[in-house]
Amino acid sequence: MPGGDFHPWIFFILAFWILVCGLGVVAFKKVMYSAVSMVFCFLGVAFAYAALSAPLVAVVQVLVYVGAISIVVIFAIMLTEVQEGARDQFFNKQTVFAAPLAIAVAAVVSVVLVSGQVLHVGDKALTPGLHQLSALLFNRYVFPFELISLVLVAAMIGAIVLARKEEERS
Template sequence: MSLSGELLAFVSLSLVAIIGGMLLINLSKVVHMVIALVFTFISIAGIYVILSAEFVAVVQILIYSGAITIIMLFGIMLTRHNDSGEPKASAARRIFTFLGIAGFAAAVYFGIYNLDIPVQPSALHESNTEQIGLALYSKYVIPFEVTSVLLLVGLVGAIILAKKDEQEGDRS
């Protein structure tokens, strides 16, 4: 295996994504968890750039790193979440978690190491934004619209729950 810049960038971005995910699980303060999640989202956007999916990378940064993160922070503020953390996990739990992650990584590695996928010609690099638009608004238009309605229902439900908690707090 030769060491190329693309491989080095992929490994670096993958490590940032994995470390961000592990920090998300192990940090105790919610705002710090959101920051770790942002690092994970941005590194995944970098992997999309390596895969020549620039449009998807920009959408990843705009939607996930921007909008979803802001919605999470608003949710934290609306629910008046105190920033005190949970008690620290025991050493045995941390070791068990690490072994589980290492076992999963080994299973994935050995599962794809000798995988022989035949090479098929594709035109992914040519007008990939147009291809995404055509597929999204022709073949996948119903799931796209259902997803937008589902997100709207989730947002309205979150607002209703936050207002209900606020009204119950006023009665106390």
């Protein structure tokens, strides 16, 4: 049974929710419906983090994904007003190869996981609290932390430069 500090049915409800909303992102023809489906999928993933007793990740997921990234995506959809395409505009030509590939990868990894030969659950890891996490973040993982802040600044500048209107060169 799926483990964790919760009733196993909660896992199945969450998994159903996440997968159905994920399929909705791929399957909805209207882009705005896809975006709304994506928001609900992210929300489900946040609940999954909470069920996995990682409350900090759950809160950050809601803040960054459900809050920020969804808004950026919806803004992009509204700025690019997608014309209603015909049915043959919906999927690419390579769908014929993409669908079997995705199903095959899922099937192979599922068989490996169901056989249960690969992973053994060890002793239950003790989840570090918020205090311990912040101590780790600013001691052991301070270099990736600083590096990521640099990446964020670079991305911000890059996005502004890319999306800015070209100025007339006189």
